Amino acid sequence: KINGPRLWDALMAMAEIGATPKGGVKRLTLTEVDKAGRQRFTQWCEELGLTMRVDAMGNMFARREGRDPQRLPVLLGSHLDSQPTGGKFDGALGVIAGLEVMRSLHDLNITTEAPIELVNWTDEEGSRFGHSLMGSGVWAGIFGLEEAYGFTDLDGVNVSQALDSIGYKGPHPAAPFPADAYFELHIEQGPILEQEGKPIGIVTGAQAQVWYDAVITGQDAHAGTTPPSARRDALVAAARVIALVDEMMRARGEAGRGTVGQLQVLPNSRNVVPGEVRFSVEFRHPDDAELARLMAEFPQAAEAAVAGSGCRLEVTKLFDMPAQPFDPACVDLVRQAAARLGYPAREITSGAAHDAVYVARRVPTAMIFTPCKDGLSHNEAESILPEEAEAGCQVLFEAVVARANR
Amino acid sequence: KINGPRLWDALMAMAEIGATPKGGVKRLTLTEVDKAGRQRFTQWCEELGLTMRVDAMGNMFARREGRDPQRLPVLLGSHLDSQPTGGKFDGALGVIAGLEVMRSLHDLNITTEAPIELVNWTDEEGSRFGHSLMGSGVWAGIFGLEEAYGFTDLDGVNVSQALDSIGYKGPHPAAPFPADAYFELHIEQGPILEQEGKPIGIVTGAQAQVWYDAVITGQDAHAGTTPPSARRDALVAAARVIALVDEMMRARGEAGRGTVGQLQVLPNSRNVVPGEVRFSVEFRHPDDAELARLMAEFPQAAEAAVAGSGCRLEVTKLFDMPAQPFDPACVDLVRQAAARLGYPAREITSGAAHDAVYVARRVPTAMIFTPCKDGLSHNEAESILPEEAEAGCQVLFEAVVARANR
Ligand SMILES: NC(=O)NCCC(=O)O
Ligand SMILES: NC(=O)NCCC(=O)O
Numbered sequence: 127k128i129n130g131p132r133l134w135d136a137l138m139a140m141a142e143i144g145a146t147p148k149g150g151v152k153r154l155t156l157t158e159v160d161k162a163g164r165q166r167f168t169q170w171c172e173e174l175g176l177t178m179r180v181d182a183m184g185n186m187f188a189r190r191e192g193r194d195p196q197r198l199p200v201l202l203g204s205h206l207d208s209q210p211t212g213g214k215f216d217g218a219l220g221v222i223a224g225l226e227v228m229r230s231l232h233d234l235n236i237t238t239e240a241p242i243e244l245v246n247w248t249d250e251e252g253s254r255f256g257h258s259l260m261g262s263g264v265w266a267g268i269f270g271l272e273e274a275y276g277f278t279d280l281d282g283v284n285v286s287q288a289l290d291s292i293g294y295k296g297p298h299p300a301a302p303f304p305a306d307a308y309f310e311l312h313i314e315q316g317p318i319l320e321q322e323g324k325p326i327g328i329v330t331g332a333q334a335q336v337w338y339d340a341v342i343t344g345q346d347a348h349a350g351t352t353p354p355s356a357r358r359d360a361l362v363a364a365a366r367v368i369a370l371v372d373e374m375m376r377a378r379g380e381a382g383r384g385t386v387g388q389l390q391v392l393p394n395s396r397n398v399v400p401g402e403v404r405f406s407v408e409f410r411h412p413d414d415a416e417l418a419r420l421m422a423e424f425p426q427a428a429e430a431a432v433a434g435s436g437c438r439l440e441v442t443k444l445f446d447m448p449a450q451p452f453d454p455a456c457v458d459l460v461r462q463a464a465a466r467l468g469y470p471a472r473e474i475t476s477g478a479a480h481d482a483v484y485v486a487r488r489v490p491t492a493m494i495f496t497p498c499k500d501g502l503s504h505n506e507a508e509s510i511l512p513e514e515a516e517a518g519c520q521v522l523f524e525a526v527v528a529r530a531n532r
Numbered sequence: 533k534i535n536g537p538r539l540w541d542a543l544m545a546m547a548e549i550g551a552t553p554k555g556g557v558k559r560l561t562l563t564e565v566d567k568a569g570r571q572r573f574t575q576w577c578e579e580l581g582l583t584m585r586v587d588a589m590g591n592m593f594a595r596r597e598g599r600d601p602q603r604l605p606v607l608l609g610s611h612l613d614s615q616p617t618g619g620k621f622d623g624a625l626g627v628i629a630g631l632e633v634m635r636s637l638h639d640l641n642i643t644t645e646a647p648i649e650l651v652n653w654t655d656e657e658g659s660r661f662g663h664s665l666m667g668s669g670v671w672a673g674i675f676g677l678e679e680a681y682g683f684t685d686l687d688g689v690n691v692s693q694a695l696d697s698i699g700y701k702g703p704h705p706a707a708p709f710p711a712d713a714y715f716e717l718h719i720e721q722g723p724i725l726e727q728e729g730k731p732i733g734i735v736t737g738a739q740a741q742v743w744y745d746a747v748i749t750g751q752d753a754h755a756g757t758t759p760p761s762a763r764r765d766a767l768v769a770a771a772r773v774i775a776l777v778d779e780m781m782r783a784r785g786e787a788g789r790g791t792v793g794q795l796q797v798l799p800n801s802r803n804v805v806p807g808e809v810r811f812s813v814e815f816r817h818p819d820d821a822e823l824a825r826l827m828a829e830f831p832q833a834a835e836a837a838v839a840g841s842g843c844r845l846e847v848t849k850l851f852d853m854p855a856q857p858f859d860p861a862c863v864d865l866v867r868q869a870a871a872r873l874g875y876p877a878r879e880i881t882s883g884a885a886h887d888a889v890y891v892a893r894r895v896p897t898a899m900i901f902t903p904c905k906d907g908l909s910h911n912e913a914e915s916i917l918p919e920e921a922e923a924g925c926q927v928l929f930e931a932v933v934a935r936a937n938r
Contacts, residue, residue, distance in 0.1 A: 316754070346910055365774035369768070385802075389797045398911075
C-alpha cells in the first residue's frame with residue numbers, strides 16, 4: 127500500500143543533508159545542518175496539508191486530522207539528528223517512513239477515525255549535550271525544561287542557546303499531551319534480524335542503562351623532567367578506568383555493555399604529562415537488577431582503579447533508565463500487521479535507547495525494527511536495503527491505521 | 533652589573549602576551565599571539581639599535597656589532613613560544629635575559645670584541661607541529677626546510693602556511709652560519725636545584741629522547757547493541773598502550789621517562805564504541821643505550837598489547853635525538869662565571885630538550901639553569917623568584933662577555 131520507491135527517494139534526499147565523504151551523515155542536533163533537515167521535513171509535511179507545531183524543546187508534531195474530533199491522536203515518528211559520524215537510517219527511517227505513511231493516507235484518500243501526528247524528536251542521540259532522548263525526555267517529564275536548557279556541549283553552548291540559534295524554541299509547551307498510542311520504526315542497529323533472516327522485529331522493550339561523566343585530575347608536568355615518582359598522570363589513571371569498564375562489561379558475558387565513548391585530554395600536548403582527563407562512561411543490561419549491580423560497583427571500583435596514581439577521580443551520574451517494556455496491545459498490533467503482510471518476524475529487545483522508551487511512560491507504545499547490514503550502526507557505513515525499509519514502513523502503516531481506526 | 537628589576541619588568545611584560553586566567557601563558561608557536569610576542573621583542577631590540585634578521589623558519593637574530601670585524605658572533609637566546617597551558621618563564625627567560633644582557637652592554641657602553649646575536653628560535657615546544665626544537669633543528673640541518681614546512685597541526689595547517697599567516701617567513705636562509713659559541717639560560721623545569729638550594733645549574737648536556745605517533749584503528753559501533761565479542765574498541769586498545777608506556781618507564785627506575793601527552797578519540801561520542809584513537813608517545817633516558825633498548829622494545833610490545841583487541845596499530849617514529857654533551861670550554865665559562873659571582877652551583881643534565889641541543893651540533897654550546905618552584909613546568913603555575921632570574925642573567929652576561937672578549 128505504501129510507495130517503496132518514494133520512501134527510498136525521501137530517505138536519500140534527507141541523507142544529503144549533512145552527507146559525509148564516507149557515505150554517512152553528520153547532522154548533529156540543533157546545528158545549522160539539523161535546521162536544514164527540519165526545514166525540508168516541514169516543507170514535505172506542509173505539501174501534504176499537515177499542520178506543524180513546534181514545542182519549547184524543538185520537538186516537531188505534524189498533524190493530520192481524523193474523522194472523530196473526540197479521539198486522541200495516534201503518534202508516530204523518531205528523530206532526524208545523527209551521531210557525528212552516523213549513518214543515513216538511524217532515526218531518519220522512522221521519521222521518513224512516518225512521512226510516507228502520511229503520503230499514502232493522502233494518496234489513498236483515507237481519513238482515519240483518530241488524528242495522526244508525525245513527530246521529529248529533538249536530540250535523540252545525546253552525543254552533543256550528554257543526554258540521549260532529550261526532547262522526548264522533557265516531553266515525558268523525565269527532565270525539567272529548565273534543566274535540559276542548561277545542558278551544555280563541549281564548547282559551552284547550552285540547549286537553550288542552541289534552540290534559539292536555529293530558531294526552533296517553539297511556542298507549544300514541551301509536556302505530555304493526551305495521546306492514544308505511539309509507534310516508532312527504527313533500524314535494529316544490531317545483528318540479530320539479519321542473522322536470522324527476519325525482515326521485521328517486534329520490539330517488546332528496551333534494556334536498562336546508565337550514563338556517567340568522569341573527571342580525573344592530576345597535575346600538568348614536563349614529560350622530560352618529571353620522574354615516575356613525582357607524576358600524577360591523569361591519562362594513565364584514565365586508562366585504568368577504561369580497562370575496568372571493559373572488564374565489568376565482559377564479566378556479564380554477551381549481554382553486558384560498558385563503553386567509554388568520549389574522552390578529552392588536557393592540555394593535550396605531546397611533552398606534557400596530562401593534568402586532566404574528562405570522559406564518558408555508560409553501562410547497559412537487559413536486567414534491571416544487573417544494571418543496579420553495575421551502578422553499585424562502578425564508582426567504588428573506579429576509585430580503587432585510580433588509587434595510588436596520585437590523581438583525584440570524580441564520577442557524576444548523568445541519568446539512568448530502567449528496562450522499559452512496551453504496551454502489549456500496541457506490540458500486538460505490530461505482530462498482527464507483520465503476520466497479515468506475511469513478513470517473517472521475531473520478538474526482540476532493543477539494545478539502544480529510543481524516544482519510544484520515554485514516550486512509553488506516558489502513552490501506550492510499540493516499536494518495529496528492520497535489519498541493518500552486519501548489525502552496524504553509529505557508523506558511516508550503516509546500510510539497509512530498499513525492500514527492508516519498505517517492509518518496515520508497511521508494518522508501521524498497518525499498525526498505525528489499525529490503532530487509529532479501532 | 534645587569535639590572536634585575538628591569539629584567540623582571542620585561543619578563544612580566546612578555547608574560548602579558550598570551551596570559552591565561554590561571555596565571556600562565558598560551559603563546560603557541562606561529563599564532564597571532566606568538567606574532568605579538570615577536571613584535572614586542574623586535575621593538576625592544578630596535579630601541580637598542582640591534583639589527584634584526586629573520587630566516588626562512590622565522591628564527592629571529594638581533595645583532596650587536598663587536599670591535600673586531602673578523603670575529604665570529606657569540607649567540608645567546610632561547611624561545612618565546614609556549615605550551616598550550618604553559619608558564620611565564622619556559623623559554624621567555626632565556627630570550628628576555630638575553631635582551632637584558634644587550635641592554636646592560638648598552639648602559640655600560642661596552643663594545644665586545646666579537647659581535648653578539650640574540651636569538652628567538654621558532655617552535656621549541658613542539659606541541660603544535662609534533663617536532664620540538666623545530667626552528668633550531670632546521671637551522672642546524674636536523675630537518676630539511678621543506679620537510680619542516682610540511683609538518684601539520686591537528687587542524688591540518690602546515691608550518692609554511694603558519695609562517696606566512698603571521699608574516700614571519702623571513703628572507704635569510706634557515707641554515708647554520710659560522711658562530712663562535714651559543715649560550716642559553718633556561719629554568720631547570722625539574723626539582724634538583726631548588727631541593728639543593730643551588731641558584732645556578734651548570735648544564736653539561738641533555739638526555740636522549742624519541743617521539744612517536746600512534747594510530748589505533750578499530751570500528752565505530754553502537755554502544756548499546758554491540759556485544760563484547762563483536763567490539764573492536766580502539767580506546768580500550770589504546771588504554772593498554774598507555775599502561776605499557778608507563779610500565780616501560782617505571783621499569784627504568786627514576787631515570788626513565790615515558791609519556792602519552794596527546795590523544796584524540798574518533799568519533800568521540802558517548803554512545804559510540806570508538807573506531808579510532810590517535811596519540812603521541814615519547815620516551816627519554818640519559819643513557820643512549822637505554823633509549824635504544826626502549827626504541828627496540830616499544831613497537832613490538834605495543835603490538836603485543838593490542839593483540840586480541842581486533843584493532844590495528846600503526847606506530848610512526850617522528851624523530852629521536854641522542855644524548856647531547858655540551859662544549860667543555862663553554863661549560864667552563866659558565867662554571868667560572870658562577871664561581872666569580874659567588875653563586876652556589878652544581879653540574880646538571882637536562883631532562884628537557886632545548887634549542888641548545890641542536891645548536892650544539894654546529895657551534896660550541898653551553899646552558900645555564902635556574903631553579904623553579906617545586907620543579908614544576910609545562911604548567912601554568914610555573915614560578916621563579918626575581919633574584920633567581922637575576923642570578924641566571926648575571927651568569928649569562930659574564931659567560932657571553934668572557935667568550936666575546938677572549
Ligand atoms: N537509536 C540510537 O542509536 N539512540 C541513541 C541512544 C542510545 O545510546 O541508545
Ligand atoms: N624546554 C622545553 O620544555 N622544551 C620542550 C621540548 C621537550 O619536550 O623537552
